[in-house]
Amino acid sequence: MDRYLSPILFSADFKADKRMTQRSYQLRTAKVVGFKEDWLQEAIAEDPEVVLGPCREAGLIPPQEEWRFWGREVGLGDAGGLSIDVLLLSESGRIGIVETKLAYNPQARREVVVQTLEYAIHLPSMAIGALPAIPEGQDHKAFVDPETVQSKLEAGDFLLIIAGDQLDPRAIKLSKELLRRHMVHGWDLALVEVAVFQEPGKSGRGLLVPHMSAAVAVEERQVFHVQIDENRTRVSVERMPGAVSVNRGKWDEESFFTAVAGAAPRLRGFVEELKRFREIYSGITFEFGRAKDGSLILKKNGSNILEFYPGGGGYIRFRPNNEAGEDNFANAFGEEMGKAY
Numbered sequence: 001m002d003r004y005l006s007p008i009l010f011s012a013d014f015k016a017d018k019r020m021t022q023r024s025y026q027l028r029t030a031k032v033v034g035f036k037e038d039w040l041q042e043a044i045a046e047d048p049e050v051v052l053g054p055c056r057e058a059g060l061i062p063p064q065e066e067w068r069f070w071g072r073e074v075g076l077g078d079a080g081g082l083s084i085d086v087l088l089l090s091e092s093g094r095i096g097i098v099e100t101k102l103a104y105n106p107q108a109r110r111e112v113v114v115q116t117l118e119y120a121i122h123l124p125s126m127a128i129g130a131l132p133a134i135p136e137g138q139d140h141k142a143f144v145d146p147e148t149v150q151s152k153l154e155a156g157d158f159l160l161i162i163a164g165d166q167l168d169p170r171a172i173k174l175s176k177e178l179l180r181r182h183m184v185h186g187w188d189l190a191l192v193e194v195a196v197f198q199e200p201g202k203s204g205r206g207l208l209v210p211h212m213s214a215a216v217a218v219e220e221r222q223v224f225h226v227q228i229d230e231n232r233t234r235v236s237v238e239r240m241p242g243a244v245s246v247n248r249g250k251w252d253e254e255s256f257f258t259a260v261a262g263a264a265p266r267l268r269g270f271v272e273e274l275k276r277f278r279e280i281y282s283g284i285t286f287e288f289g290r291a292k293d294g295s296l297i298l299k300k301n302g303s304n305i306l307e308f309y310p311g312g313g314g315y316i317r318f319r320p321n322n323e324a325g326e327d328n329f330a331n332a333f334g335e336e337m338g339k340a341y
Contacts, residue, residue, distance in 0.1 A: 005211060009197050025197035025207055030102040030165040033198050033206060037085075040100045040163065040194065043208070044086050045069045051098060051163050051192045052088070054212040060159060060188050062309055063289050064317070066091045068143050071132035076122045084119050088159075089135065092315050093148035096159045097123065103166035116160050120187055124156045160189040167193050167213045190215050251288040251295070259294055260310055267314045274298060274308065283332075300332035 007027035013020055030036075044050050048067050055061050070087040088096030097119050101112040128150045135143040191214045197207040260271050274296065278284040281300075289295035293311030297304055304319040305328060319328050330338030 005193075005195055005209065009207065009209075023200075025199055028196050028198045028206070030196055033196055033203070035102065035165065035196055037100045037102055040102070041072055041085050041098075044088075044098060044100070044163070045072055048088050048096075050194065050208065050210055051161050051190075052096075054192050054210050055159065055161070055190050055215075058190065058212045058215045060190055060215060061090070061094075062295055062307075062311075064307065064319075065309075067096065068135040070095075070135060074132060076119065077126060077130060082119060082122060084123075087132065089144060089149065090159075091144060091317070092309070093144045093152040094157050094159060095123070095149070095152060096161060098161045098163060101162065101164045103164065112162055112164075116162055116189070120156065120158050120160055123158070124154055126153065128153060156187065158187050160187055161192055162190070163192045163194055163210075165194055165196050167191050188215070253286060253288065256288050256294045256296060263310050264314070267310050270308065270314070271296070271310075303328040303332040305329070305332055 005027070008023050009025040010021045011024040040050075046069075048069055052061065052067055056063050056065075061067075067088050067090045070089040071084075072086055074084040074087045076082040076084070084097055085100050086096075086098035088098060090096070097116065099112055099116045099119070128146055134146060134149060137143040190212065192210055193213040195209040195211065197209060199206065257271065260268060274286075277298075278286065283301045285299045285302075287297040287299060289297060289307070293309065295310075296308045298306040298308070304322065307317045307319065309315055309317070322328055322331075327338055329341040332338065333341060
């Protein structure tokens with residue numbers, strides 16, 4: 001069943017004795033409130049979670065994966081003067097292509113899907129040096145290794161996002177049809193509707209409520225080899241190296257390990273080492289995230305120590321601090337050993 005957003009948002013006072021709720025914001029079109037596309041682009045540049053939050057909830061990207069703004073109005077060289085509205089970059093090197101189209105823009109309907117796919121087709125031909133400088137990390141070094149980004153660029157490992165205030169259902173249907181024609185690419189397409197709410201009688205301030213209108217995921221699963229001889233034709237099927245089965249439901253230990261069993265040998269070996277680690281040391285437990293290709297969270301005494309993501313060739317991430325700002329390693333191993341880690 002499709003999910004529908006109420007045109008009214010209510011404020012609430014959970015401690016009041018009477019009239020605990022009241023109508024506070026009403027759904028408006030971008031045109032009515034003077035909400036421009038360049039404003040939306042700037043909002044995404046300032047905080048990419050405007051469009052990435054729904055993608056996390058939909059399982060298109062790992063829940064804790066860090067993304068950075070990479071560039072605005074990024075030209076695609078000789079590709080007919082095309083430029084990408086907003087370019088994003090993840091810590092794994094995956095590239096986010098964001099196209100913004102508001103309802104009053106005549107291209108906001110079906111053309112926007114074709115335009116976004118055109119960006120994805122042309123971008124792999126770009127050299128990393130022709131794109132904006134890679135954002136800096138906390139240590140003033142590149143947020144992601146340039147070689148990793150270049151390999152993702154050439155592989156076409158993209159998250160495509162169309163963001164607007166009122167997305168056309170026909171665009172959703174068209175996106176599914178077009179992506180089926182490009183199944184050799186590892187693209188995911190998210191249609192993120194950014195609903196605009198305004199307080200009655202007031203202008204200038206409002207609420208943006210991003211939510212997923214539709215998502216289309218296309219995975220590389222198998223390669224068919226066709227050999228035509230003089231007297232017969234032979235067809236063989238090969239699983240893509242490193243491919244992991246997608247689980248759209250909740251990951252658990254059984255489903256995760258089953259999926260990783262079909263991954264590249266080095267990824268399988270790493271997971272086997274983690275399992276052995278759990279058997280040897282007390283206090284080690286596993287949890288499983290909601291990432292599209294699965295994720296394993298290794299905990300020691302309840303503290304998050306390591307996260308493993310088998311998708312995108314496989315990568316790991318450490319969590320030095322928890323959400324309360326406490327030192328995960330000190331909580332897991334004690335102050336002295338935690339400092340060593």
